[in-house]
Amino acid sequence: MPAAEPTQKETIKAARDLGLGRDHRDYDPLFGLREAANYLGVSTDKLSLMARTRQIAVVRSSQKQGSPLKFRLSALNAWVKAHEIKPLRFSNG
Numbered sequence: 001m002p003a004a005e006p007t008q009k010e011t012i013k014a015a016r017d018l019g020l021g022r023d024h025r026d027y028d029p030l031f032g033l034r035e036a037a038n039y040l041g042v043s044t045d046k047l048s049l050m051a052r053t054r055q056i057a058v059v060r061s062s063q064k065q066g067s068p069l070k071f072r073l074s075a076l077n078a079w080v081k082a083h084e085i086k087p088l089r090f091s092n093g
Contacts, residue, residue, distance in 0.1 A: 027073075028072050028073050028074045029072075029073050030059060030070040030071065030072060030073075031070065031071045031072075031073065031076065032068065032069075032070065033047060033048065033068070033069045033071075036069075036071040036076055039076055040076060040079065040080065047069075047071075048069065050079075051069055051071075055079075056071065056075060056076075056079045057071070057072065057075035057078075058070070058071060058075075059071065059072060
C-alpha cells in the first residue's frame with residue numbers, strides 16, 4: 001500500500017523544520033495532486049489532464065507511468081499568474 005501524501009500543513013512544517021520559512025527565497029514545497037487541484041480550484045481530473053498535456057509543470061518521483069504527480073508551489077503560482085485576467089483601464093475624461 002503506497003504511503004499517504006503529506007498534507008499542505010505537513011509540507012510547510014517540514015520546510016520550517018529545515019529552516020525554510022514562507023519568506024525564505026528557497027521555499028518551494030511540493031503539493032500532491034489533490035492539494036494542488038484544490039489550490040487552483042480545479043478538479044483532480046482537470047489538473048491531471050493539464051499535466052499530461054504539459055499545460056503546467058509537474059514533478060514525477062519516477063519515470064513510470066502512473067507514478068504520483070507533484071506540483072511545485074512556484075509552478076502553481078506561475079499558472080495562476082499566466083491565467084489572470086487583468087482589469088480594463090478606463091480613462092477619466
